[in-house]
Amino acid sequence: MQDECDDVKQYSRQVLYRNIGREGQQRIMDATVLIVGSGALGSVSSEMLARAGVKKIILVDRDYVEASNLQRQTLFTDRHASEKTPKVVGAKERLLEIRPDLELDVHISHCDAAMLETLAGEADIILDGTDNFDTRLLINDVAWKLGIPWVYAACVEASYSSCGFVPGATPCYRCLVPVLPSTTLTCDTAGIIAPAVQMAVSEQVTTAMKILTGRLEAPHYMRIGDIWESEHSRFGIDQMKEETCPSCGNNRTYPALNESQDQTMKLCGRDTVQVMDARITQASVDEVIEKLDIKVNRTPYFSEFHFDGTRLVCFNNGRILIHDTEGINKARTLIDRLFG
Template structure:
């Protein structure tokens, strides 16, 4: 326990709590600003295993706040989960890390979360958070929400229990904004504050030493505002997740085409477009492309397209899903 002596000395964790932490597995959905900071904190705290899921690769604009990445990662367009794993292994060589360069859907999340002790939200959209919420309550696994934009932050932990509200119950009371980091910007302290709240709750859960009361903490660092509100009374009696157990997000048809939040990018999923099919088609059509160990990148007219190995494509520079599908059809038929 020498490595974790300062954490063990903390009276709310102690030797027993640290031993419990070293047996835990945590799933992190989204390895961007929130996910990189939380992954590093948990690695340093001594968890047994991290499972990282992210569909994107590192770009130069990420470096301002996504703390595990370097300029080399941006130049090489390294998938975020790959770059994160490389850095974390330099911090903790004994840590087990499982990675998925995937879009997080119900099937994937149910399979990887089944053996986990906790799920952390590192996403940027409510749709995926509702999915995490349904999976967590179906499997009986705690999860912790976090979000930030501009200089604001918010976090809340959810423990599956019919006597406490879930994320779906709280949606009417969450801060309402259409802003994203890509449209309104963000400062790194907001990220670290959101994650500090998230990981503080995580350590309480993972060490097993303290009951977490239903609450939500939010604030604005620029305005020096910070508050915590109790959420015990916000249970929705007919909530299809925590009360009636219908789990609507698990029964929802997975979208094969959609735009990414604030990114001017459309994602298209077509299982037929494997790496071999993409390379063969581009070669036959004399379209130049760059191949990495993880994806193929090429341009069609003025559009940049990144094709991953599993039939998932990112069509950059557009927001219209139909236009994105049309471009893919023009290239591949």
């Protein structure tokens, strides 16, 4: 624990705020937060929470920084984009500049059920920094299985939404799915403005701080809005619990944890397919590159090269991102041609 004088000096404005105070600040400073995703949502929320004084942040993200991220992903710089730095690595670098005493645990990985359950076991709360429905259902099931609160957030174009879920106190995310804003739009297809990210995360982190300080009380709300149109609203969720819900109802099966994890998936809104295959090792990638005499860009985290008009990024843990392709079948065929 930091020296008391340092607490007052660094977090004095939060301590002065009547809804936090010294006791609430201490709870924040004792907290470990798991953030799934370090893109727009995760980069902003991790910075807010680091500045708020949380003890430890666990970050997991499978991607690296690109130039198009810089407009809204506030932890990253042009250097991170030009070097294709993994997002969690760039986030760690910047967060430690902000808070050298912050404990950080980062993972360059696809967050599957096993990893999420392991990491969540260390956390007091989970924050959603993802961009897809399936991962949110996975977070939801892990949260209810382990009894850990989590906070959802989403944004696209100029719209945002956020809601906190607390086992034993609120319905779960799966209960609310029928009434959530329905859209097939993504940032990559419809665009996004940075203020929408900031609004989503402001709601998300405020809710997280309420939970950590014991101030999130009924009634509970989902908050939605459009920052461009200056439209903001909320609706109560307390009456939406479904007794037959397989995640939070009377007979829980946690279906997202039991679903088979597809080893090949198209990334949301992008012409990119992710493949995880036991054949893909650092040695096998090096062998292919040497055999085909391919020009390669090597970083400490992955090897990047082009094959058959397609850009491939091979991480050191047996995972490949295949860019510039629209189909999973094409991606699998490409991997079979390369690795036999």
